[in-house]
Every structure is written in structure tokens, then in C-alpha cells.
Amino acid sequence: MNQHQQRICTAPHSKVYTHCNDCRLNSICLPLSLEFSDIDKLDSIVQRGKPLQKGDNLYRSGDPFKAIYAIRSGAIKTWSSSRDGEEKVTGFYLPGEVVGLDGPAENIHINSAIALQTTSVCAIPFDRLEALSRQVPGLQRNLLQLLSREINSDQKQFNLLGRTSAEARVASLLLSVSARYERHQLSAQEFTLPMSRSDMANFLGLTLETVSRVFSSLQKRNIVSANRKDIVITEMLALRALTHKNGDETCR
């Protein structure tokens, strides 16, 4: 069905995937229990635009909701700004993850989304996705799972923001990023953070000074080695132990 699909542009900085079938992320982005023929149907509605540059907006708060976006490479930050001007980072999204799920509620985007680095995404027009998922039961399920998963990951974030130490928060974020990179055959120990200290701090409900201090402390204790955004986790278990609120004595 519709093999002559739209191919606006391709990502220059990574291997090119122009079909969902070929995409090495397809087990992650829409964790599809779909038949190949169904994947083709999905594939046919996906729009692959040219990559966003660092600082480009994917959408802004108030924009009409047209599509959800699966990230192929790069990183996206989402944030909301309250009426009193405060900005709050609500999430970081890495390859294989989907942004824009704030849209269906009001048919506009509540949050804004911005590229933290050169980023290419697959835009999936939502009305067409809805129509398609009416025909393909597995896809409807996947779509609902996607939203439910976002709810659960948001609620997991509550654990962090409520009453855990600064150290536990930073450790959790590092481990989260590490685990998410690992799913793509990337190293869980060595990676480059896509976001600034200030973004991390905002996301974690801390000040950037505190985040910086935690990094220094972790480095001094040889748990991680951090050079700005370049991270090496040297003591994975110790880092994990720090996430348990009252970092117990086992790993000190």
C-alpha cells in the first residue's frame, strides 16, 4: 500500500532508515506486535522531515496538535511554562521514544518541544493514526499502551521529585539515560548527556549549583567521571545504590 511514500529528506548524520520495517528502532518506538503488512500501513502515513537543528522547536505550547513524533536520532526536551513565567522541564526524549502525547487532550500542545542537538523525527499524523488504529486492533492497543506508559513514567518521576535527596535524583537521571541508550546497543557506561546542567536541575527540581556539586561529589568518590556532558559511569552498582533514598551502607 502506497510504496511511493513521502521522503522529504533524510538524516545526514546517521544511517538512513526510510521505512519502519528497516528501522532498528521499530521494536521500541511503537513496540509493535504488528504484522509486516500492518507495519507497511503505518509506514505509509509516517512523514520523515529534514532534521531539526539544535534549538529548533518541534512544536510550541498552544500549537494545534497534528502529529506525534518518534525520535530517530538526537534528543528532544519538553517543557511547560506556567502563567507566572516559570518554565518547567517536563521530559527528555531519546531515540526510539515518542513525544507529543500531551496533544490529544485539548487538541493543542500544552508543552513545547525543542531539539537539544541535531535531531531527526518521524512525524505520525494523529488523525491518520487514529483512523488506522480503528482498522488494526494491534495498533490501537499499541497506541493506548504508549499513552499509558507515559503516564507511568511520569508517575515514576513523582518518586524522584518528592522527598529524595539531590544525589538520588541526579543518580536516577544518569541511570535512566544510561539504560535508554543501552537499548540501542550503545554503551551503558559511557555516553554524552544531551542536556545542560540547568536543564537537568530544572527537570529534577534542583538548582544547577546543586547538580554541579553532586557531579563533583560523585567524581571525587570515583563513582562517575564527568567532564561537562561526557559521562563515564565507573561504579554502576554504587550509583544504583544512591538512588534508594537513604543510600544504605552496603555500597559506601
Place this chain on the structure above:
Amino acid sequence: MNQHQQRICTAPHSKVYTHCNDCRLNSICLPLSLEFSDIDKLDSIVQRGKPLQKGDNLYRSGDPFKAIYAIRSGAIKTWSSSRDGEEKVTGFYLPGEVVGLDGPAENIHINSAIALQTTSVCAIPFDRLEALSRQVPGLQRNLLQLLSREINSDQKQFNLLGRTSAEARVASLLLSVSARYERHQLSAQEFTLPMSRSDMANFLGLTLETVSRVFSSLQKRNIVSANRKDIVITEMLALRALTHKNGDETCR
């Protein structure tokens, strides 16, 4: 279609609604842009059980996911417990709201849900809801909206938990409960909180002592009058001003 619907039991403590069509909450629970005939279809799959008593579990973490639940009367608290035994209150749900949206992700419930007072719910079996929403486009939309709305309200919670003062958090919760009761023609100024100080504290990422102190302070300043769970908001605007992080000088 199936007029002889299941009617297991009715809520003894409030007016009885045995059909979605009659239910005064129907504009809220599934904010339905549905035709009457569609509402009947939905109505036919809804199961109305006997009310939960205070302390009864609606579901527990790990339970298989069967249904989502629209609250008719009462109040539900949801919480998750992390591996290190810490419990975190993730939400309070009032009449017209829907719990159980953590389920679709893994087909089990991640959180637990418990009744804070005598509570009656409409159970909506999820597989039948999915099937029905494949036939009724408006319903599919509503379902997606429901999940998306949960995402947005969770993310709004981030604003609170990250870097706002204890006072701002308590004020926000009071205003949230107030607004949610108001939608049912109840007073926005006077109401009874369904949850304990300790639940509030946990939800807000504070200690119960701090919450208690904030209440005392609000009372001393004649902004709210609180007798245990009985609340009277006397200065709505002042209370609202407190939610803006740096409670500016306008309302002090």
C-alpha cells in the same frame, strides 16, 4: 442493545444513577461527544458494583488489568511502592474522574488504589471498551483524550513537586480539590477533604508536620479556616496568589 443490564447493587448514600444517560457526571467522566445511542452502547458494558468501604482496595499493584473505573461518589487514593518499601501517593480521584489508566501499559496495575471513604464506581471493562471504541470513533477519541489528560495533569504535578514552597503546594492542592468539587455544583469555598494530612504530605513531597504548619499559618492569616478535614476558603484570591511560587507582594 441489552437494556437488561447488570445491576449488581446501588449506592445507598447518594442518588442512584443506573444509566450513563441519567448520570449527572456524564459530561465529566467520559466527556462524551457521543450520540445517545452510543452512550447506550457504553452504558451496556459498564458494571456498577456495590460501594467500596473506606479502606477497601479497588485494585492492588500487580493485579491483572481488567477495567478502568469512573468514580460516582466518594474518593480514591492511588499510590505506588518502590522496591525499597517507600510508598508514594500518586493521586487523588474524585467523582467524575477515572482511575486505572496505569493499566494498559503492561496489562497489570502498576499502582494500588484504595477508597478514602465510602465510594461507588462504575467499572468499565477495558477489552470491551477497546472493542467498542473501534466501532464508535468518538469514543476512541474520548479514550485517547482521557489518557492524554492524565498525562497533562501528571505533568502539572511536576510544577508543584519541583522547587515550589510548602505553602504553594498546599495551596495548589486545596484549590485543585476546590475546583474539582465545584464542577459538581458543590461549594468551592467549603468542603471536606477526603484525605489525611499524611496523604497530602506524601502526595506533595512534604512531611505531615510541614503540611500541618502551613494549615496553621493559613488559618492565622485568615486565608482559610481549617478544622481537621473541614475546610473553608475565606480568601480565595490570596490563596491563589500563594500558588505562584514567589508569592508576590500583591496579596500579603
Place this chain on the structure above:
DNA sequence: CGTTATCTTGAACTTCGTCAACCCCGGTGG
């Protein structure tokens, strides 16, 4: 090569958590 953004470090201060005592109120049983 200078300018700017990002990050690090230090010192003083603030807020909230911790620990502990106490109070209030409803329920129970003598």
C-alpha cells in the same frame, strides 16, 4: 582572540525535615 555561555566552587542563609511532646476526639469497656 576576545566574548559569551556553561559550569564549578565557596560562604552565608533559609526552608523544611527530624525528633519529641502534647492535644483533640471518637471509640471502648469498666
Place this chain on the structure above:
DNA sequence: CCACCGGGGTTGACGAAGTTCAAGATAACG
């Protein structure tokens, strides 16, 4: 009917963790 008990709530004193303010270091960028 009152004493006792226990859960939930309030209040106070103290300390720890993180914020704020300020200065300096390092890397990125035109």
C-alpha cells in the same frame, strides 16, 4: 458516665540539606 486508649493532628526546638548570591574557571563560538 467516665477513664482509658489510639489514631490523627498540632506545635516547638534544633539541625541538615539545599538555595542564594557571588566570584572564578573552562569550554564554546564568532
